[in-house]
Amino acid sequence: MQTYKTFLKIVVKMLPIIAVYMLIFCLLTIFRSFEKSQTDFSDIRLAISIVNKDNSPSSKILEEHLRSANDVVELKSYDDEFVQDSLYYFSTQAVITINEDFEQKLADGDIDGLVESRRLPSTYAAQFSDAQISRFLKTAALYTASGVTPEEACRKAAESDNERTEVTVLGSTSESVDSGLANFFGYYGFGAIYIIFSALIPVMTKFFDSDIRRRIDSSPISVFKKTLSLSVGGLTVISVIWLTFILLAQLRYGDVFSPEGLKCLANSLIYSLVAASLALFFSALFKSRDTDKNALSGITNVVGLGLSFVCGVFVPQDLLGSGVLSAARFLPTYWYVKANNNIFGICGEVSDQSKLFGCFGIQLLFAAAFFALYLAFTKQNVRSAD
């Protein structure tokens, strides 16, 4: 009890640091949850200026077509100097001039020099406007070659260019699912490791310091009682961290106690246990309370970021390579993320209770394995006191 109380006392003394980490990660998690995943494509519209020197029915159709596909900016003047300035200051992205004899030349099948485009070189806008005009002229030339009038050819080219195909990303979060909650709990895969490591390892290393450990081990406190006190202390800390996260999720989304939300609670709680047992294991590796803070932060970053990148916290699992996924199966975060995907039926996962419980079980096995390693290291440290 004395060790447990002291453990919490030290945690409380370190609370400002832990609170800062919590705040940063909660804010990041919430900001990330605002992001909407892109599930469809829309056309890009450029800011262009048009000068029609031909004013024929055909050139007007082209002008109208360009106006409908882009946002037209009228310039005060179209002299070279003013156009250069406008392009430089991004007032317009391209100035397109339909030359005289546009209709006549099109009827003759000569499309070279029908339209001139002044734009900033090596920009996507330049490429895009060139492609737009080239596509229109080539289609129109094709029609005129088959005996259609230039005006009719331009109309058909415009119609052809206006045809659109609906593009939708398959396997994205379904409409019925609150993607914010899925994002929030997905990001917890990183946040939990980072915050639990930052909160537990510095405190645990105090008790594993060789001098303090010798003093405690010389006292009538059994190794079992000491380990139990520290483990319960660790559990208390992760419970508070987990509950804070849940409270934030409830405040932000309000449906944490929905069927999906409850599964998320179970998943995140189990994952917190994994993170805590991993933190205990790393703590036992350190023998000094003066362990370099950079080393602690290094471990936190490497483990936190490494697990997150490899296991699909930052990049959806269905976008990761099969080799990466095969390796990730040996890491607990993979099963946490997989369970989260399963709950929301995202990233190619279909909601399946038995698979979900399988993921929970594997995570618990990881937690037990890390805890066993922690116990083994503490026991070894006790017997090699000198």
Added chain:
Amino acid sequence: MSEPVVKIDGLVKRYKELIALDRLSLEIYDGEIFGLLGPNGSGKSTTINCLLSLLTFDKGEITVFGEKMRPDNYSVKSRIGVIMQNVAVFDELTVYENIDYFCGLYIKDKATRKQYVDEAVKFVGLEDFTKFFPKKLSGGLLRRLNIACGIAHKPKLIILDEPTVAVDPQSRNKILEGIVELNRQGATVIYTTHYMEEVEQICTRIAIMDKGKTIAVGTKEELKKQIKNTETINVEVMELDDKQLDDIRALPHTYEAFVNDGRLTVKYSGGKHNLIRLMTYLQEQEINLGRVFSERPTLNDVFLEITGKQLRDK
């Protein structure tokens, strides 16, 4: 003599090829301040770690308070206080909280613990620093806190493993006075150090260790009697020829005489009035003298004579 508080019998500890403790045997009795004296690496800390069951050993037996010492012998452990060489306190806890925590490992009753902690704070003179964090304390005050954490629960056996390393003389004296006071209050003390002056100052009985063995055990007087030297006289001389040096060597009870850097050193084994005899001879020879001083043998002389090397690391 009564039953020993600590009995170490034939203790052997090996680190692979290195024998850290070589059939070490010791008996420490109630009320003693027992000094374990030896150079670095002689096995003092290993002995303490084995005694506290912090370290396994290969052979031998350790009995404390008449019970075999094991890692799970908590009734014995509850009567022991430990003060290690390094300050072992939590930087995040105040002076009071640190003492309270370590005392709480032994004393469960809150009221008793509070009384004990207050007494420990007073004993080490940290009354004005109870709310200070360890990082705000000077080296000497930190050592005192370290001691308070080890003795607050009023142990019957106190083990101090080199508690004065890197401590200023003033704090060292305060610590030594404290140890004597704890002993006066009824605690048996085991004190390990490589500072022979400290051992001579406070220990009632001493074991000199070297290479994992006790090479001599006894009171300081008993130890000094074990060696040939009883007195060493040093005289600053301007010049001394070989004949005069031979004459000095021939004086009664003299067993060694030599001149080094203008200083004549003469060693005696027993006898009285050695200084008068030497001074009379030097006066007769009209030898110009500088400072003259006589020394009783130290524990370093004991160590030097038994092992052929200095106790202190050079």
